[in-house]
Amino acid sequence: MPIAPAALAKLESTVRGQVLTPGQPQFDAAREIWNLLHDRQPALVVRCTGHADVATAVRFARERDLEIAVKGGGHHAAGHASCDGGLLLDLSLMRGIHVDPERQTAIAQGGCTWAGFDHETQEFGLACTGPIVSMTGLPGFLLGGGFGWLQRKLGLGCDHLVGADLVDAEGRYVRASDTENPELLWGLRGAGWNFGVVTSMELKLNRVGPEVLAGLVYFPIERFAELCRFHCAVIDDAPAELTTWLILRLAPNVPAIPESFHGRPVCAIAFCHCGEKIDAEHWADRIREGVAERFGDSIIWRRYEEWQRALDGRWGNGFYNDWRSFYFDELQPKCIDVIRKYLMRLDSPYTDIKIPHMGGAVAREPEGGAAFANRHRRYCLVIQARSSDQKESAKHLQWAKDLQSELQPFSAGGAYVNFLAPDESSRMRSAYGEDGYRRLVALKTRMDPGNVFHLNPNIAPDRNA
Ligand SMILES: Cc1cc2nc3c(=O)[nH]c(=O)nc-3n(C[C@H](O)[C@H](O)[C@H](O)COP(=O)(O)OP(=O)(O)OC[C@H]3O[C@@H](n4cnc5c(N)ncnc54)[C@H](O)[C@@H]3O)c2cc1C
Numbered sequence: 001m002p003i004a005p006a007a008l009a010k011l012e013s014t015v016r017g018q019v020l021t022p023g024q025p026q027f028d029a030a031r032e033i034w035n036l037l038h039d040r041q042p043a044l045v046v047r048c049t050g051h052a053d054v055a056t057a058v059r060f061a062r063e064r065d066l067e068i069a070v071k072g073g074g075h076h077a078a079g080h081a082s083c084d085g086g087l088l089l090d091l092s093l094m095r096g097i098h099v100d101p102e103r104q105t106a107i108a109q110g111g112c113t114w115a116g117f118d119h120e121t122q123e124f125g126l127a128c129t130g131p132i133v134s135m136t137g138l139p140g141f142l143l144g145g146g147f148g149w150l151q152r153k154l155g156l157g158c159d160h161l162v163g164a165d166l167v168d169a170e171g172r173y174v175r176a177s178d179t180e181n182p183e184l185l186w187g188l189r190g191a192g193w194n195f196g197v198v199t200s201m202e203l204k205l206n207r208v209g210p211e212v213l214a215g216l217v218y219f220p221i222e223r224f225a226e227l228c229r230f231h232c233a234v235i236d237d238a239p240a241e242l243t244t245w246l247i248l249r250l251a252p253n254v255p256a257i258p259e260s261f262h263g264r265p266v267c268a269i270a271f272c273h274c275g276e277k278i279d280a281e282h283w284a285d286r287i288r289e290g291v292a293e294r295f296g297d298s299i300i301w302r303r304y305e306e307w308q309r310a311l312d313g314r315w316g317n318g319f320y321n322d323w324r325s326f327y328f329d330e331l332q333p334k335c336i337d338v339i340r341k342y343l344m345r346l347d348s349p350y351t352d353i354k355i356p357h358m359g360g361a362v363a364r365e366p367e368g369g370a371a372f373a374n375r376h377r378r379y380c381l382v383i384q385a386r387s388s389d390q391k392e393s394a395k396h397l398q399w400a401k402d403l404q405s406e407l408q409p410f411s412a413g414g415a416y417v418n419f420l421a422p423d424e425s426s427r428m429r430s431a432y433g434e435d436g437y438r439r440l441v442a443l444k445t446r447m448d449p450g451n452v453f454h455l456n457p458n459i460a461p462d463r464n465a
Pocket residue numbers: 034069070071072073074075076077080081091110111130131132133136137138139140141142143144145146147148192193194196197198199315418419455456457
């Protein structure tokens with residue numbers, strides 16, 4: 001049912017942010033999300049400036065039974081951050097960040113991106129685990145888990161969350177911390193999109209950098225099996241200061257890579273050491289010498305903030321994406337063969353496969369625990385199919401699905417909600433384990449019995465409770 005003009009006018013006069021409807025100049029920019037595959041048309045967008053706007057907009061939507069979508073950074077590849085016909089809460093005006101250098105904490109509003117957050121925290125030589133790019137949203141990343149360059153030293157992104165302010169399904173204020181609603185704080189650490197709109201997050205920070213030793217070293221695809229063996233035998237025992245991600249893709253046409261490799265399947269090890277100089281250089285040398293035929297070595301000392309931005313160029317808006325993932329405890333020879341086979345067939349220069357190395361602090365639960373499960377796995381593997389052409393996107397999506405199903409027999413199970421595809425809701429239990437899932441259902445049933453916040457990897461409430 002169309003929203004009455006008088007109701008819209010009242011909403012406009014109540015919020016400090018913008019109320020946008022289709023046809024208004026900024027409407028399309030406000031509704032756009034990172035993945036072009038999900039082109040949604042909400043009935044209205046409220047660009048909130050803070051907690052009060054969010055609460056007003058949630059109450060407005062509830063009174064009219066409008067579906068609610070919440071857009072943090074809008075970067076989830078499954079396109080959860082928008083809706084057709086409902087009310088989209090765009091949090092992109094809520095990017096305030098306050099760092100307390102004494103307590104080593106930061107408070108970030110619910111629409112921050114990592115570029116802004118790292119910029120503010122690094123001013124004080126502080127950071128927490130963010131993703132391996134800077135432009136994505138802080139809320140989605142943190143509330144869903146969070147793998148990044150600092151994970152083996154500092155833990156997952158969600159492990160840094162020590163407090164949060166929310167607007168619940170009735171538009172009311174709720175606080176989560178270790179003393180107020182500790183169960184909610186537990187749930188926010190890994191399943192946090194299900195209980196309300198998080199308007200601000202308090203994060204524990206650590207000393208990082210300002211320089212880290214970081215970069216990529218490329219190898220021909222023929223060396224992939226050797227690289228995996230080396231990784232298992234040597235890097236597994238590396239100190240927690242070192243986090244590596246294996247990356248497979250077609251080599252980009254960049255000056256750092258010899259022309260003879262451009263467009264050919266290659267594998268790389270992405271390296272970030274946030275510790276002492278001697279140790280960092282020792283491990284960089286081990287990687288350089290560990291596998292033959294390396295090329296395109298870009299490991300150098302650089303500011304952490306700069307390294308966070310180093311991969312941004314390839315990952316902007318305007319592409320059609322399909323992401324899916326698994327955890328692995330072993331990269332067995334047969335599994336390596338499957339990955340190689342698919343890479344040889346790959347014809348998108350934008351697609352890649354990434355394999356973050358877990359262990360270290362990832363395996364340690366934060367005080368008070370976290371809903372995030374599967375932290376004891378050795379690797380996560382994410383297939384990131386990406387194309388610039390809509391007509392080609394179905395082919396690339398199929399490539400990703402086929403690769404996923406051929407890899408499944410080698411996987412250790414589990415699921416990571418930040419990398420979950422839209423057709424994978426049946427994997428939600430494995431993301432949290434049976435006990436964790438039951439606990440989340442109880443929390444969801446208490447917080448949001450009508451499943452108002454369902455545009456996410458969803459924990460369905462118990463309707464019989
Ligand atoms: C280029 C790129 C690189 C990435 N790199 C990494 C990486 O290195 N490591 C990693 O772990 N992940 C990575 N991701 C995945 C990323 O962490 C998730 O896509 C994450 O959900 C994005 O956060 P967002 O705020 O942009 O989410 P959105 O797309 O805005 O939202 C995702 C979900 O969170 C909900 N949500 C958003 N904001 C709030 C809020 N304030 N309160 C309550 N719910 C909210 C939304 O409703 C939606 O259900 C990457 C994604 C991209 C596109």
